[in-house]
Amino acid sequence: MRRLLLAALPFMCILHACTTDLSVGAARDDAGSSGADAIAPQTDGGTVTDGSTGEGGEAPDVVIPSDGGCGVVLPLDGPWIDVQIITGGQPFLMGGTITPGTYRLTAFRSYPTGQSGTAQVRETLVVTGSPTVGAFKLISEMRNTTGDFKAYAAKGSTSTYQGNVGSPQFFRHQDCPPKPGDDSVTFAASATELTLFDAYSSSERVYQRVP
Structure with missing residues (x-):
């Protein structure tokens, strides 16, 4: 055995x-199989959520408050306005009573001594104060520009104004971004509309008051 x-x-x-x-x-x-499975496969990023609404769709135009600087936070939700080039004389505005409130741009006109070209612009303006002494907060954006106009992303500015009762003119001082001196502005105002003509830039803006 x-x-x-x-x-x-x-x-x-x-x-x-x-x-x-x-x-x-x-x-x-x-062990080798476990190590290989632990490495995620490489992708081209096509599955990353891009905010689209579906196949071939585009993300909705969501309106969000815009902070263009100077502490200005306003909804930039008005329509895009085509800049008009005016070949005639400057407008004759009659003044009126400036009403506090929020306004959206409805027209932008450039006169002969101002800029020329094409552009689209949208703006939201907030007016506070009295008819003769007050302040402006503005958000502005411009696109699709040619000629003298230059496109810019949403940006904010603040200014104060001071005028006299019965006068169609006031002086505006821009506080932010800082700008030396005062601009002479001729205006026409009603309970629902505000038109401002800036002699320095030879441009006229018409705003509609938001109810």
Whole structure:
């Protein structure tokens, strides 16, 4: 019996070694497979949410408050207005009573001594104070420009105005961004509309008051 065990011993050792090698190899394969699965596949970014409304769609034109600087935060939600180039004389405005409130731009006209070209602009204006002494907060944006006009992203400005009762003119001082001196502005005002003609830029803006 002892002779039979001694004779079988080499075969048992060989079998044990093969089994051990197979077990180790399997463990290495499992580890390698786990490491590969842990690496995310590379993508081209096509699945990143881009705000589209569907296949071939475009994101909705969501109106959000615009902070154009100078601490001005206003909704820039008015329509895009085509700039009009006027070849005639400057407007004759009759003054009136400036009504506080929020206004949207409805017309922009450039006169002969002003800028020429084409552009689209939209603005929101807030007026506070009295008919003779008050303040303006403005958000403005311009696009699709040619000629003298230059496109710009939404930007804010603040200014104060001072005039006299019965006069169709007031002086405006721009506080932010800082601008030296005062601008002479001729205006026409009603309960629902405000027209401003800036002699320096030779431009006229018409605003409609938001109810």
